[in-house]
Amino acid sequence: MSGTPLSLIVEVKARHEEAQDIVTLELADPHGRPLPAFSAGAHIDVQVKPGVVRQYSLCNHPEERDRYLIGVLRDPTSRGGSVAMHEEIREGDLVQISAPKNHFALKPAGRTLLLAGGIGITPLLCMAERLAHLEADFALHYCTRSAERTAFRKRIAASGFAERVHFHFDDGAPEQKLDLKALLATPAPDTRVYVCGPTGFIDAVLSTAKASGWPGERLHTEYFAGAVADTSDDDSFEVRIASSGASFTVPADKTVHQVLTENGIEVMVSCEQGVCGTCLTRVLEGEPDHRDLYLDDDEHAANDQFTPCCSRARSKVLVLDL
Structure with a gap:
């Protein structure tokens, strides 16, 4: 992943099956030595192996x-990240x-609702x-498939906020399942509502x-994976570099990031799914076809x-502030 700022070396001190x-x-x-400070909701990029960088939320006390x-959830549809974290990192x-x-x-609020689905519990x-x-x-509603797939149960039970946490299991009794319509x-x-x-x-x-x-301004989200885009109608378009005037064709089967990299123009990327915002790039002219899950509706x-790792163009040309 070119340009990803992996500036720290850390040691895996412990590994637990949660x-x-x-x-x-x-x-x-x-x-x-002390590690850099972080705030609740933060994540780090992890080089799982050469060429594979993934984002993981920090879930200890900030x-x-x-x-x-x-x-880390072992994802059966993994592109090489979660399986390697489970099988190769010791x-x-x-x-x-x-x-x-x-x-x-x-953000400051009189009351906070935290809604977690599966591994979304981490942030x-x-x-x-x-x-x-x-x-x-605050209240935390934690939804999982079953008790066996529910991480951090012992930690939550031992915490000072255990009574504020509500567990909801897909295989549980109907009355304990999360009723979103009633809750919201x-x-x-x-x-404010935070959902992950x-x-x-x-x-x-x-x-x-x-x-x-x-x-919308009171609804806050973080996705762990990008949506699967329909690429059947994708067409080629041009990207123009504002600083040099150079212009490149982005074919239907390549991303903007791939084309820029092939032509020696580096843009930091990490997730390559429009989730993390690492590659966010200013657009000076043209209309992007937004396919990310990072920007909100107003920003779109x-x-x-736009995110050149996955987003494309509705206009024939995009002029980028590069």
């Missing part, structure tokens, strides 16, 4: 400086990572730790909330930036 198909890795400086804790290994980045930060658990520390009003029926004043998990789970939460009148409508 639940079925979920492991946690505890990362620390090999020499015991005031800790001696370690980073990440949770205690004592040295791993390259980035400094923490946060595109999913907590929300860190948020729960922070909110509990601040003695803030009334847009409560001064309440599979795309389908996030979409269900957002559509239910919006149907009930929740304003502005058409002044």
Whole structure:
């Protein structure tokens, strides 16, 4: 992944099986030095192996400086990241990572609703730790397939906020399953909603909330994977580099990032799915065809930036601020 700023070397100090198909890795400086500070909702880039970089949310208490804790789901549709993390990374290994980045930060609110689907618990658990520390009003709803696939149950049970956590299992009794319509029926004043998990789970939460009148600025999301785009109607278009005037054709079967790389123009990328925002690039002219899950609706409508790892163009030419 060209350009990904993997500036830190950490050691895998511990590895635990948290639940079925979920492991946690505890990362620390090999020499015991403090790690860069992070805030609730932050993530790091991890070089799983050469050429494979993935993003993982930090799920330990945000005031800790001696370690980073990440949770990894073994994804059967993995493109090489999660399977390698499960099968190849062991205690004592040295791993390259980035400094923490946060595109999913907590904002002040009178009350906070945290909605986690599966491994989406990782950033929300860190948020729960922070909110509990601040003695803030919040509730965490944690949805999984089954109790066996529910990570961090012991940690939550031992926490000071256990009574604020509600578990919902797909294979459980009907009455314990999450009723989104009831939970989000009334847009409560001064309440913010944070949701993380599979795309389908996030979409269900957002559509239910919006149907009930929740304003978009109080709904906060973080996706772990990009949506599968329909590429059947993709066509070629031109990208022009503002600084040099150079113009390149982007064919239907290549991304903007791939074409730029082939022509010696480096743009930082990481997830390559329009999730992390690493490759965000300013657009000076033209209309992007947005396919990311990073920018919100208003940012898409502005058409002044896009993600060249996955987004394309509606206009014949895009002029990029490169």
